Amino acid sequence: MQRFPTLALNPKLDVAMFRDIYARTGRVTIRDWLSTDVAAMLAAMLRGRSDWRQILNSGDKTMELTRDARGQLSSAQQATLDEAVYGAARYGFQYRYESIRVPDAAAERAASVDALCRFAEWMSSETVCALFREITQHDDICFADAQATAYSPGDFLTGHDDAVEGKNRRTAYVMGLTAQWRPEWGGLLLFHDSEEITEARPPQYNALNLFRVPQVHSVTEVTKAAAYRRYAITGWLRSQRP
Numbered sequence: 001m002q003r004f005p006t007l008a009l010n011p012k013l014d015v016a017m018f019r020d021i022y023a024r025t026g027r028v029t030i031r032d033w034l035s036t037d038v039a040a041m042l043a044a045m046l047r048g049r050s051d052w053r054q055i056l057n058s059g060d061k062t063m064e065l066t067r068d069a070r071g072q073l074s075s076a077q078q079a080t081l082d083e084a085v086y087g088a089a090r091y092g093f094q095y096r097y098e099s100i101r102v103p104d105a106a107a108e109r110a111a112s113v114d115a116l117c118r119f120a121e122w123m124s125s126e127t128v129c130a131l132f133r134e135i136t137q138h139d140d141i142c143f144a145d146a147q148a149t150a151y152s153p154g155d156f157l158t159g160h161d162d163a164v165e166g167k168n169r170r171t172a173y174v175m176g177l178t179a180q181w182r183p184e185w186g187g188l189l190l191f192h193d194s195e196e197i198t199e200a201r202p203p204q205y206n207a208l209n210l211f212r213v214p215q216v217h218s219v220t221e222v223t224k225a226a227a228y229r230r231y232a233i234t235g236w237l238r239s240q241r242p
């Protein structure tokens, strides 16, 4: 595994401006969150990894399929699974995308050589959490969980509000690591109710989106025209260490 470049806060961030935007809207986008070399290393790493697992729900249950397991599905089995996923998405809560999870436990993160663990440790560090507290005014943020995500054509996440009892999520984050994208390719992060869309964010590169929990949002399906996958590191800023 490649040596990980040093993670440091961008000294040029306009914290007061981000605080105002977040206070007014419950959302803020921070561009150039990472240094150029760290963002490039993470983006290249995500593109090159093969330990992605497809995760999808069947009602309340989460299913995980390794690439090997997916490779072993017959085309009839794949078609049945697709039918179940799109059928459930018609009116209900449904998702399908690929993920690489980062452990929550500090000891497990420290023992890992995975660059995603270095990122999660840094996002959970006192320096970074202090900045998150200042921007969001949630004065108890002290921990960031994390997973890498990749949306391929056909992947999506329907509307939900991120509130889960006992998880102590204050704010959701999406760290975009998608270098090139057309909004026409889908994969838009939407904030909406059933009548109106208040904001639509196309996938971004080296931009950190924060949005207050709870608020309804979804990720629109990535279209067949997409030339790349939609890469991000996402998670929640929490008020308690797990």
Ligand SMILES: O=C(O)CCC(=O)C(=O)O
Pocket: 149, 157, 162, 174, 189, 217, 218, 219, 232, 234
């Ligand atoms: O990837 C995104 O833009 C949002 C992901 C999300 O909403 C979630 O994982 O709960």
Ligand SMILES: [Fe+2]
Pocket: 160, 161, 162, 172, 217
């Ligand atoms: Fe979400």
